[in-house]
Amino acid sequence: MMFWYGHGVSGWGWFAVSAGMIVFWALIITLAVMLFRYLNSPREDTHAHTTAASTPEDILRKRLARGEIDEEEYRHRLSTLHAGPLSKT
Incomplete structure (x- = not known):
């Protein structure tokens, strides 16, 4: 019990x-x-706008298209890219 x-x-x-x-x-x-x-879940690439396949010219064109730089700055930077690396003297 x-x-x-x-x-x-x-x-x-x-x-x-x-x-x-x-x-x-x-x-x-x-x-x-x-x-x-x-x-x-799908992953977002945080560096999608600057992939390894993008050339410097492509990046400049995209910046110009987005309005980050004006045409004068675009042409200046483009000519600098085509001039080659700067030499240290």
Whole structure:
């Protein structure tokens, strides 16, 4: 008779264990879904406008088209590029 009254878990204890188990599995499933979505999401290239295939002339043309530089500065920089590297004297 002592077993039934002194050593059992009450109704609130069963509720707490059940609710805790539901919360635990909900967190595990949520983390798994978030990890799956993160690993399968497309990545944006942060350097898309200056790829390795872009030449200096292409970059200058794009800057002129975006309005970052005016035509005079474009021509000056373009002639500097075509003149070659500066020599140190």
